[in-house]
Amino acid sequence: MWAYLRHVIGVLLCAISLVSQAQVIISAERDSPAVRSFAQDLANTMPALTVTYMPRAQLEAQPHFAENTRLILLGPALLKWRLQLTHSQPATLIMQVSRVQAYQQLQEQQPEHLTLLWSDPALERQIALLKAMQPDVKNIGLLYGDYSAFLLNDIEQAIQAQGLTLHTYYWPDSYDARSLGRLLSKTDALLGLDDLQIYNSSSIKSILLSSYARQQALIGPTAAFIKAGSLSTTYSDKHDWLQSLQLLLQSPPESWPRSAYPDHFKVSVNEQVARSLGIQNSDPQQLALQLKHSRPTP
Structure with a gap:
């Protein structure tokens, strides 16, 4: 011994x-x-x-x-x-x-x-954040492209684990308002991926205008898009x-x-967007604590 x-x-x-x-x-x-x-x-x-x-x-x-x-x-x-x-x-x-x-x-x-x-941001955290801020959502929209298609299986599993339904739209080479509108007609919110082919300075305004015209929030894709009008995201x-x-x-x-992913993270919220959507649970510190205590770190 x-x-x-x-x-x-x-x-x-x-x-x-x-x-x-x-x-x-x-x-x-x-x-x-x-x-x-x-x-x-x-x-x-x-x-x-x-x-x-x-x-x-x-x-x-x-x-x-x-x-x-x-x-x-x-x-x-x-x-x-x-x-x-x-x-x-x-x-x-x-x-x-x-x-x-x-x-x-x-x-x-x-x-x-x-x-x-x-x-x-970790997908599981983003989905948990969406549920924490909008607990009544059921149908989640996702834009993906050639570079992010490999993530679909992981996203589908994470969405199902939260009791949600995923609706996807393959992003073409240019913005397609009609196709995005058809996707939004089936969903309650959008989950953004950190894919620059989709979310960039040229496309973000059009995506946000389409989503907020239907009173739907965009979660993510990163903290850089919060000021532009995304509702919230986790970040380190x-x-x-x-x-x-x-x-x-x-x-x-x-x-x-x-x-x-880093074990430690924070939450960023666009308070103006949260108020316009009538979201009550929008305190960044409380949301971060809620996410940390609600499920294991990915």
């Missing part, structure tokens, strides 16, 4: 030692004060680690990395660069990449040396991501998941 305990303690001490010696390199597609501030904040919260921000050009010019290096790469372009490396080291966390963006590069593949930390800010990274970097890469 004591021999076993000594062995377990030795393994834990070894793991702690390896973590404390690790070098973390953060890089992004585009250099910015925000990215450098994020790297500095991570360094401040984890003083046992050597955290370095490295501009993209310098990173891509590196001939090799030390064995104890951990990479944190931000954006689809650096995901593409990392996939071009033939070796599995260093262990890599990919951020600021949505499931749709990753699928365009990975398809069904999932490299073992990569952990993808999704930037798009810098502090939420820092907490998630601390947990990962304190453990050996072999234990990292292949993909994950």
Whole structure:
């Protein structure tokens, strides 16, 4: 018994030692004060680690990395660069990449040396948020395209788990008001996907005008669309991501998941839209607490 305990303690001490010696390199597609501030904040919260921000050009010019290096790469372009490396080291966390963006590069593949930390809101949370704000909804509309069709099975399962019915419309190359109108005639609300082919600066106004003409809210697709007129969304800010990274970097890469959403999140609400739709449950903090306590984190 004591021999076993000594062995377990030795393994834990070894793991702690390896973590404390690790070098973390953060890089992004585009250099910015925000990215450098994020790297500095991570360094401040984890003083046992050597955290370095490295501009993209310098990173891509590196001939090799030390064995104890951990990479944190931000954006689809650096995901593409990392996939071009033939070796599995260093262990890599990919951020600021949505499931749709990753699928365009990975398809069904999932490299073992990569952990993808999704930037798009978790579908289960979005659907739970919709139910919390509009408990009487039954029929949910979904616009999808070539890039997001692979998500349909997951969405269908999540919708059914909430006792809802999903109605879908394949998004064409251009806005089709008549077809969108037919979809909205069957639904109570729209669930937005983080698919730039569908939701972008050119299309969002038309989609919102069509949905609100029928007194239907749009949930999501991301926090960037709240100001434009989307009702609400879940999202994770810098502090939420820092907490998630601390947990990962304190453990050996072999234990990292292949993909994950951050455990910590917040809710953003367009209060003007909520009032116009007569929605009572619209306090962001209360909604976030309700979601966290109502079901497991995806």
